[in-house]
Amino acid sequence: MTRVLVIDDEPQIVRALVINLKARKYEVDAAHDGATALQLAAARHPDVVVLDLGLPDLDGVDVIKGLRGWTRVPIIVLSARHTSDEKVEALDAGADDYVTKPFGMDELLARLRAAVRRAEPTGADEDEVAVETDEFTVDLAAKKVNRAGRDVRLTPTEWHLLEVLVRNSGRLVSQKQLLQEVWGPSYGTETNYLRVYMAQLRRKLESDPSHPKHFVTEPGMGYRFER
Amino acid sequence: MTRVLVIDDEPQIVRALVINLKARKYEVDAAHDGATALQLAAARHPDVVVLDLGLPDLDGVDVIKGLRGWTRVPIIVLSARHTSDEKVEALDAGADDYVTKPFGMDELLARLRAAVRRAEPTGADEDEVAVETDEFTVDLAAKKVNRAGRDVRLTPTEWHLLEVLVRNSGRLVSQKQLLQEVWGPSYGTETNYLRVYMAQLRRKLESDPSHPKHFVTEPGMGYRFER
C-alpha cells in the first residue's frame, strides 16, 4: 500500500486530505509542524510527501532540504503563495511539484499519482540511510559522520558535498552536477570551490589525505565516492 | 548537455522558450505538431519534453500516450485550459507536470529543472546501463570500466570515445561522426586523433592490443565496437 505523509498546520486541510486519501486506499501519516514531519519521515519512510510551506516552526524550504539529505521521496508542495520566486525556490530546493491553494482535490490526487508512478520503478527508496567504509560511517538521516568512534564535525557545505557524493556512491559525479547541487543551479564552472572543499573532506575523513582511497578524483570529469 | 523537445503550434511561445532555454545552455529541438514531435522524440531522445496540449493534428493526450509507449522521458504539459478534468486526464495519461498558460518563465524553468533532476540518477533513458564483453565491463551510468576485477582509469577523451562506440555497439561508426561527437562539430578530418586514442583504448582494454577483438578498424570508413 502506498504511504503518504501529510504535513500541514491547518487541521481542516489535513482532515480533508486524510479522508480523501484513505478513501482511495492510501496509508496516511500526518504532522502539523516541521520537526515532527522530519521525524515521522525517517521513522515511516513514506512513498510520497505532501508539504505545506507555511509551518509554525521551520521554514518549508528547510523541511525539503532536510528530507533531501537522505531520501529521494517525491515531495509535493502546497502553498498559499502564488509568486514565482517562492515556487522556484521550493522546486530548486528539491520539491517535485508545487500546488497553490486553494487547490482542487482531483488535481492534487492526480499529481500525487503522477509523482508516485514515476518514483515506482527505481525500486527501493530503501537506499540505505547509513553508508560505511572501513574508516568511517556516514548516517544520512541523522546527518552524522563517525570516524574511529568519534563524531566528525562538518560545516554545512562540507556536509552537503559529502551527501551528494555518498548518495551517488560508486558513480562518477561530474563537477558541474556537484556545483549545481551544492551551490545552486547558477553555478557550474567554479571548480576551485570543489578543490577546496574536497581537500577539507579528505583531511577530515581520509586516513592519508594526500592519497585518498574513498574520494577519488577523475581528472577533467569529476569525483567519485568509493566505500 | 540537456536536450529539450518543445512542442507547440504558437510560434511566439516556441520562440520565447527556445531563446530562454538556449541562453541557459540547453540543447533545444522544436516541433509544431504532434506527428513531427513523435518523430523528433524518437530520433533525438530528449531529456525532457515540453508539450502544448492544443495541437493542430493530434490530441495532446495522444501525444503523451505515444511517448509513454516507449520512453519514460519527463513530460511537462502546457495548456490554456484551467479545468481540473483536463489536468487529471493529462497527468493520468503519463504527464509529469501541468502548467497553465499564461505561465511565468522562471517557474517553468524551475519545474523543468526539477523534472530533469529526478530523472537523472536513474541513469538509463537508454536501454542498457552496463555492457559486458568477455574481457571487460563498461558501466555507462557510473562511468566505470572494469577489467579482470580492477577498475581501469580512462581520461575524459578516452571515455567519451568509448561511450560513443559502446552506445552504437555492433554498428559501424564513421570517423567523421566519432570526431564530431567527441571533439566537436567543427572537427571531421583529424583522423590522427582517432588513431592515437583508439590505440590507447585498445592498450587499456584489449588483451592483445595489436590484434583487437572488440575495437575493430574498418579501413577508410570508421570503427566498430563488438562485445
Add this chain to the structure above:
DNA sequence: CCGGCGCGTCAGGGTTCCGTCAAAGGCGTC
C-alpha cells in the same frame, strides 16, 4: 618494383587541471 595511402605506435612539449596554502570577506555571537 616502387610510391602513395591509411593505419598503428611512440615520445616530447605546451596547456589545462588539480592539490595546497594563505588571506580576505561575511555573518552571527558574545
Add this chain to the structure above:
DNA sequence: GACGCCTTTGACGGAACCCTGACGCGCCGG
C-alpha cells in the same frame, strides 16, 4: 566592537592530459 567560524578568492608548483610530428608497416595500384 571584537571574536570565531565559515565561505570565497587568489596564487603557485606539480601532475595529468591533449595535441603534434615522426616513423614503420601493410596494402594497393601504377
